Amino acid sequence: MTLAIEQVESRHVAVVTSEAPMSQMPEAVGTGFARVMEFLASRGVAPVGPPMAMYPGPMVEGQPMTVQTAIPVSLGVQSDGDVEVVSLPAGQVAVRVHVGPYTGLGAVYSAMMAEMEASGLSVVGPPREIYLNDPGEVPEPQLMTRIEFPIERPAM
Secondary structure, eight states: OOOEEEEEOOEEEEEEEEEEEGGGHHHHHHHHHHHHHHHHHHTTOOOSSOOEEEOOSOOOTTSEEEEEEEEEOOTTOOOBTTBEEEEEOOEEEEEEEEESOGGGHHHHHHHHHHHHHHHTOEEOSOOEEEEOSOTTTSOGGGOEEEEEEEEEOOOO
16 A cells, blocks of 8 residues: 655644553543543534544553544634643645554554655654544444654655
8 A cells, every 4th residue: 555645734623632551542542532522512612523643752562652632623712721722733744544443553553654764754743543433333344544644755
């Protein structure tokens, strides 16, 4: 599968940051999404895009990881307490869409990293997993996750 390079617009997202071991990441992500949705509902704000998770720190097996669970929101929503509203910058991203269980994402990350390195692309921000459908509504083999790595192309 070939790595796609796309231009994305800036996005405003409501984010909760947490830390958990990789083995507890599904629970941490679920708890984070529940907190962001509670925040949005309490303000009468509807999401303007699919939920995502971002991993700003290193991903090392056996070590706790930082995860940012985020939901896109309209401009004007304000941070409050543990929920921050931040802007993800516009720019180029390396993209791949994974269809299947979330347990297969590690292999996709590895393949993307190898292809980006071989292409001379520099990663300039944390990877993003954008969940295109709901695990409560579709069977695992049909889950769709868009993985984005913010990148820069080498100077010519």
